[in-house]
Amino acid sequence: MKAKAVKGNWSLRTNKLSFPYVFLVCIFFFLAGFFGFTLFSHSQGDGDGLRPRQRLLDSTNEAEYNLMPVGELGDDSITSIPFQVLSWRPRAVYFPNFATAEQCESIIDVAKDGLKPSTLALRQGETEDNTKGIRTSSGVFVSASEDKTRTLDVIEEKIARATMIPRSHGEAFNILRYEVNQRYNSHYDAFNPAEYGPQKSQRMASFLLYLTDVEEGGETMFPFENGLNMDGNYGYEDCIGLKVKPRQGDGLLFYSLLTNGTIDPVSIVHLFS
Template identity: 35%
Template sequence: EPRLEVLDAEARIFLFHNFLSRAETDHIISLAEPHLARSGVVGTSGHHGVSEVRTSKGMFLSRRQDQKISDLEERIARWTLLPVGNGEGLQVLRYSKTQKYDAHWDYFFHKEGTSNGGNRYATVLMYLADTEEGGETVFPNIPAPGGDNGPGYSECARKFLAAKPRRGDAVLFHSIRPNGELERRSLHTACPVIKGVKWSAAKWIHVGHFAMDGEKPMGLDLHPQPVHVPGCEDADDRCPGWAERGECETNGTFMIGTPENPGHCIASCQRCAQFFSDN
């Protein structure tokens, strides 16, 4: 029976049990399986490539690929209250034993990522098969209720908010907060599969219309008002001027950096939420 569960109200993370039927999950797998290839990643600079951060295989379906996919996309739109046209095509993923996807945000930190429909606003992650052990979706910035999910979860997932990969279930989470900044609690990882195989399908939904199949892309260059975050300061007094001249986009490594190696001008580039918590 379909049932909605709130995993974290403040971060707006939800689990919809039995969102897809068995016929739908089987159909998606049958469409995808002949076309699987090694999954890629997009770095903070916009570079695409293969990385050990992500070891699954995957492929993309077209939006409204067939009537069954179209019906599913309409149902996703009704749940999320976001138009079908804002979504990318479904990405179908297959994780074999030991395969995983390390912690990452679906939010883009590079300008190229927002050139078609603006940034990613929300993600619906659907599970297409039962995974015997492991493969959980974990949100490492959110502790597990009570501090421990218990022995029914893999070691990767025990201490954090997590969803088990069960056929037909779907997780909805938001990458952008109501103030327009990154939702840091949307950081998520796909734990390694320990036993069995994991099949999933991701629907990434943008702020605006996502152009596909010959449509003209519409970029949304949104600049929300910066929110003060304690501890977030520039390392150089010249940062505001550099940011005004576009250095945040052209020299992102120096200006912004990464969570592991922060840059010098995080505040002026309005990326405080990427590195600091304001909670």
């Protein structure tokens, strides 16, 4: 499965489309409170990571609703963020047109000079040598506070409201580029303590924002959707299961943990290019 072309003009692309790839930004949210403490507070804003409203998000006409009085950190308007449930096993939610083309191109511009080969969290007994080829993309971590354009700040605020998870529970954005034939083999975004050792915190959910279009390939794939293909014979080359095609500006939220805090066995994910 190959990404043959990227639509839209931006500085890393030539007019002849000689460097086709998929660009996406990923932010991970941690489960806090379940382990008894709060994680990764932002240097700006209040302790919950939610700042006073600055009308950064699209809102519906307040005249249509009889709004309730708000708390100190609440919103004085109704926020409308369209979504589609793609799956309940795993829990995967699609957000069309989550970001504008201009916002996507701004994020790409912020990331382009810092891209380096993506790293891999190693399980017990694994080394960099025996895990080569599992993850072949390039990427860079950028926090919202590092983006002078404030684009990531707006996107992070919107993600917090779409997921109902405070900004203080999120990692920095991981902005990734997948060129032709690059991939991230099947993996869980959460960390199984039996494989990775004791964990002080845990990733509960991931939000992907697709920054480019592609004509072919580039899907995010969930091969075990609804418990299918779990008989041990699955190979990621089979390209089976729930597949989400990249479309510039669209978002994808999926949960790696069940409501009891354990890893959802059907949430395994594979990224193609």
